[in-house]
Amino acid sequence: MERSANVYRYGLIHVEVRKVRKVAIIGAGMTKFARRHFKTPQELVQEASIKALEEAGLGYNDIDCVVIGSAPDAFDGVHQKGEYLFPAMNKPMTRVFIGGATGVMVPISGYYHVASGMCDKVLAIAEEKMSQARPHPQAVFRYIWDPILETPIGPNLLWIFAMEMHRYMYAYKVPKEDIALVSVKNKANAADNPYAQLGGRITVDDVIKSEVLVWPVNRLDVSPVSDGAAAVVMVSEDVARRYTDTPVWVAGVGWTLDNTEWTGRDLSYNRYLEIAGRMAYKMAGIERPNKEIDVAEPYDPFDYKELMHLEALQLAPKGKAAQLVKEGVFNRDGDLPSSPGGGLLGVGNPIAAAGLMKVISLYWQLKGTAGKMQVKKPVYTGVAQAWGDLMQASTVVVLRR
Amino acid sequence: MIRYVPKAKYSYSAGQAQSVFLNGLKEKKILGTVCNKCKKVYVPPKMYCEECFKPTDGWVELKDEGIVHTAIASFVSWTRDRLEEPIISGTIKLYGSERDYVFPGMFHRICTTYDKVRDMSIIGAKVKAVWNEKRVGSIEDIQCFKEV
Amino acid sequence: MKVAIVGMGWYGFRPSTPEVSFREMVFEAASRAYAEANLDPRKDVDTFISSQEDFWEGISIADEFAPDQIGGYLRPTFTVTGDGVQGILHGIMHIKSGISKVTAVEAHSKASDILTIGDIVEFAMDPIFLRPAAPPNFHFLAALEAKAYQRRTGMTEEDMAEIVSIEKRNGFGNPRASYAANLNVSDILSHEKVAEPLRRPDIADFVDGAVVVVLASEDIARSLTDDPIWVEASTFTETNYPGYAELGEAGYLRGAYSQISKRKFDGYFVDDRYSFKLLEHLGVFKADPLALLREGQLGEGGSAPTNVFGGLLSEGVPLEAAGLTLALEAREYLRKGYSSAVVGSWRGVPTYTGMVLSMWR
Numbered sequence: 058m059e060r061s062a063n064v065y066r067y068g069l070i071h072v073e074v075r076k077v078r079k080v081a082i083i084g085a086g087m088t089k090f091a092r093r094h095f096k097t098p099q100e101l102v103q104e105a106s107i108k109a110l111e112e113a114g115l116g117y118n119d120i121d122c123v124v125i126g127s128a129p130d131a132f133d134g135v136h137q138k139g140e141y142l143f144p145a146m147n148k149p150m151t152r153v154f155i156g157g158a159t160g161v162m163v164p165i166s167g168y169y170h171v172a173s174g175m176c177d178k179v180l181a182i183a184e185e186k187m188s189q190a191r192p193h194p195q196a197v198f199r200y201i202w203d204p205i206l207e208t209p210i211g212p213n214l215l216w217i218f219a220m221e222m223h224r225y226m227y228a229y230k231v232p233k234e235d236i237a238l239v240s241v242k243n244k245a246n247a248a249d250n251p252y253a254q255l256g257g258r259i260t261v262d263d264v265i266k267s268e269v270l271v272w273p274v275n276r277l278d279v280s281p282v283s284d285g286a287a288a289v290v291m292v293s294e295d296v297a298r299r300y301t302d303t304p305v306w307v308a309g310v311g312w313t314l315d316n317t318e319w320t321g322r323d324l325s326y327n328r329y330l331e332i333a334g335r336m337a338y339k340m341a342g343i344e345r346p347n348k349e350i351d352v353a354e355p356y357d358p359f360d361y362k363e364l365m366h367l368e369a370l371q372l373a374p375k376g377k378a379a380q381l382v383k384e385g386v387f388n389r390d391g392d393l394p395s396s397p398g399g400g401l402l403g404v405g406n407p408i409a410a411a412g413l414m415k416v417i418s419l420y421w422q423l424k425g426t427a428g429k430m431q432v433k434k435p436v437y438t439g440v441a442q443a444w445g446d447l448m449q450a451s452t453v454v455v456l457r458r
Numbered sequence: 459m460i461r462y463v464p465k466a467k468y469s470y471s472a473g474q475a476q477s478v479f480l481n482g483l484k485e486k487k488i489l490g491t492v493c494n495k496c497k498k499v500y501v502p503p504k505m506y507c508e509e510c511f512k513p514t515d516g517w518v519e520l521k522d523e524g525i526v527h528t529a530i531a532s533f534v535s536w537t538r539d540r541l542e543e544p545i546i547s548g549t550i551k552l553y554g555s556e557r558d559y560v561f562p563g564m565f566h567r568i569c570t571t572y573d574k575v576r577d578m579s580i581i582g583a584k585v586k587a588v589w590n591e592k593r594v595g596s597i598e599d600i601q602c603f604k605e606v
Numbered sequence: 607m608k609v610a611i612v613g614m615g616w617y618g619f620r621p622s623t624p625e626v627s628f629r630e631m632v633f634e635a636a637s638r639a640y641a642e643a644n645l646d647p648r649k650d651v652d653t654f655i656s657s658q659e660d661f662w663e664g665i666s667i668a669d670e671f672a673p674d675q676i677g678g679y680l681r682p683t684f685t686v687t688g689d690g691v692q693g694i695l696h697g698i699m700h701i702k703s704g705i706s707k708v709t710a711v712e713a714h715s716k717a718s719d720i721l722t723i724g725d726i727v728e729f730a731m732d733p734i735f736l737r738p739a740a741p742p743n744f745h746f747l748a749a750l751e752a753k754a755y756q757r758r759t760g761m762t763e764e765d766m767a768e769i770v771s772i773e774k775r776n777g778f779g780n781p782r783a784s785y786a787a788n789l790n791v792s793d794i795l796s797h798e799k800v801a802e803p804l805r806r807p808d809i810a811d812f813v814d815g816a817v818v819v820v821l822a823s824e825d826i827a828r829s830l831t832d833d834p835i836w837v838e839a840s841t842f843t844e845t846n847y848p849g850y851a852e853l854g855e856a857g858y859l860r861g862a863y864s865q866i867s868k869r870k871f872d873g874y875f876v877d878d879r880y881s882f883k884l885l886e887h888l889g890v891f892k893a894d895p896l897a898l899l900r901e902g903q904l905g906e907g908g909s910a911p912t913n914v915f916g917g918l919l920s921e922g923v924p925l926e927a928a929g930l931t932l933a934l935e936a937r938e939y940l941r942k943g944y945s946s947a948v949v950g951s952w953r954g955v956p957t958y959t960g961m962v963l964s965m966w967r
Contacts, residue, residue, distance in 0.1 A: 169703040223528045272576060320502070322561075324528055
């Protein structure tokens with residue numbers, strides 16, 4: 058069975074509605090996320106891949122193509138990291154990279170590997186081992202800035218988030234206490250997640266009283282530095298039907314990169330995510346996301362980011378997401394559960410692996426295998442998203458069961 | 459455990475746009491490029507307009523004044539060591555463009571107090587560049603942006 | 607459905623380019639490619655792909671600096687960390703999956719900005735098994751392969767020098783061949799060894815440059831031009847560790863070649879950043895390349911015309927733009943009236959990753 062894809066266009070000569078192959082996820086695997094793993098990056102990749110292949114019922118030899126995602130090479134301490142992560146590859150392999158948004162670019166890329174007819178069975182992997190970097194993983198982020206105009210000022214990654222968070226608070230008059238509710242919700246959700254690094258019961262007060270890192274960011278506003286890997290097996294429709302009764306389909310993909318000059322942009326709203334979301338929704342035939350999406354996995358490296366992302370994904374009105382968190386809308390038993398598995402704030406943030414973890418969490422929800430993390434309402438359609446670069450990149454995947 | 463320090467050294471080419479900009483700073487001038495078609499003013503400057511995909515059409519001098527778009531106070535260094543006195547920085551929306559969402563803007567230190575960052579009174583405040591006596595053609599020729 | 611190249615542009619290809627930043631260089635190449643395709647990137651191009659690696663740029667998350675200069679600002683833009691031919695492969699998949707109708711692919715090199723390029727190459731080696739054992743220069747990995755290739759085929763150092771001499775001369779007349787030269791075999795053999803059996807002239811130098819390729823679906827391509835160049839691309843990674851590779855066999859390129867449809871090629875454009883690699887890589891497409899060299903069959907009009915515009919030995923190695931540089935040569939060749947050509951690209955040491963780009967009209 059084939060469906061017609063809405064081709065995402067800006068108005069070229071003519072639009073042709075084409076039949077495109079359907080693509081399903083039939084297996085997913087993750088390592089536990091931890092502050093420091095004693096496995097090598099290669100062994101983390103291996104563990105996640107074996108778990109994903111086992112669930113799919115496939116062996117490595119059955120795989121046609123491999124897609125790898127990993128964020129800055131500096132973390133693992135290896136240049137040309139794609140080749141390094143899988144020493145006995147012997148497959149067509151490419152690595153995709155879009156900063157922090159890489160983890161969701163991996164299944165997007167896996168999608169078009171299959172949809173294009175290039176491969177039938179794809180192993181899509183994301184990995185990050187941050188603990189190896191010295192003097193501190195934060196130091197790696199010194200070199201993400203414009204080397205001539207920005208690095209001399211001495212910024213670190215927290216600054217980006219703090220600047221964006223403060224503008225968001227200012228523009229929409231959102232108090233820190235309301236933002237902290239996201240951290241409270243996600244860490245509590247993570248307590249039920251066997252892969253989580255930092256699940257637990259905390260209060261708004263704990264967040265507000267935790268160490269001020271870069272005002273307005275306190276330590277508990279932030280997801281932890283982690284090591285980890287995640288993998289999914291993505292296949293064509295005929296393969297999916299043969300191997301599973303519960304495939305989860307990729308209904309839409311979208312991504313967008315804004316310009317490099319974050320210094321000259323309104324930081325209170327992520328317009329690039331809105332565009333990426335619209336691309337994915339259009340492909341999935343979704344017209345009213347807040348009504349048609351049953352569960353969301355917005356990228357939450359910081360608590361306020363989940364709010365901004367819910368807004369740009371059109372799941373909450375601008376500046377109003379915090380209010381909806383307060384009302385319980387995004388709780389596991391709410392109308393639109395958000396990060397029911399605990400998100401990056403609770404599970405951990407090994408950059409690229411964390412993005413793929415969001416997609417895997419959504420896959421579990423749609424398949425109905427999320428266990429204690431399973432949301433109350435029945436779910437048919439969900440969205441997962443990641444964000445990155447210099448406040449400029451977003452990647453979006455819509456899955457459907 | 460294997461320790462390895464990569465010997466990665468680079469000499470980045472500033473290129474045409476940034477070279478003119480850096481030389482301008484030496485003369486206490488903030489220079490931007492402008493696209494005549496969409497009227498976008500670029501600071502930091504670019505030799506091409508990203509919106510129209512054509513070369514920019516010329517240079518304009520902007521005032522060394524603007525409005526604080528956002529501000530932060532950092533208590534950690536880039537190696538995540540604790541700082542006693544916070545570094546205060548942010549982005550400055552410079553005058554010279556009528557557009558809202560995108561504007562000529564700079565990232566720099568802001569000379570103000572932690573309290574003004576905390577209560578957000580610095581956001582939206584008018585600031586002016588404080589120039590160093592000795593200028594070498596670097597972003598560091600500006601000491602900070604200070605409230606006026 | 608077929609996919610075509612509807613425009614290509616390049617800029618630079620000089621040992622150093624201090625007058626432009628890498629982004630300005632890419633803008634120049636992109637402007638030329640879009641002019642050739644007669645397309646406006648802000649209206650007509652759906653997706654944009656940059657092919658680069660962080661440590662080549664000296665920027666962590668170099669993807670941040672990818673969009674503006676190719677017209678990909680606020681559009682679906684992302685990075686494939688690899689050779690430009692891998693970028694083309696992703697572009698082809700975008701088009702065949704219906705995500706895009708027109709895709710732009712960019713690769714560039716600012717090698718002259720890297721002060722410690724040998725150390726960066728070493729940084730790509732396995733940190734536990736290879737780096738501690740690494741000799742003073744990274745060419746040792748290529749030398750291992752050269753020895754294996756010599757043992758297998760009987761290739762001599764004179765054969766290697768002959769390749770260098772031919773390639774450096776082939777570069778005359780090629781506007782991108784900064785390293786073209788008139789050298790004979792004895793000039794080359796007079797050099798000391800860098801890593802047995804490789805001499806300095808056997809090794810291509812690095813170069814700055816940018817290449818942009820515009821790909822389009824069949825219907826768009828036919829509406830834009832009467833003479834589109836159709837393409838197919840593939841990639842294959844054997845390993846990153848010499849112990850797992852079949853040295854001197856170019857298993858990575860064989861793997862890539864096995865992924866694409868077979869056709870007869872009129873010209874071969876293969877990665878020759880080390881002289882012997884020309885034969886090793888050509889051997890993937892043609893039997894007994896050493897005999898072809900000795901019989902003088904590698905020139906235009908021969909039975910296996912190979913790198914007739916000088917290859918990377920003449921043009922230099924523009925990092926991840928190497929594959930697209932060979933593609934520029936292949937296109938030049940097709941423009942002379944030939945009907946097909948193939949590019950065999952390689953990511954260089956320490957990788958065992960190869961790409962094939964098949965081009966025909």
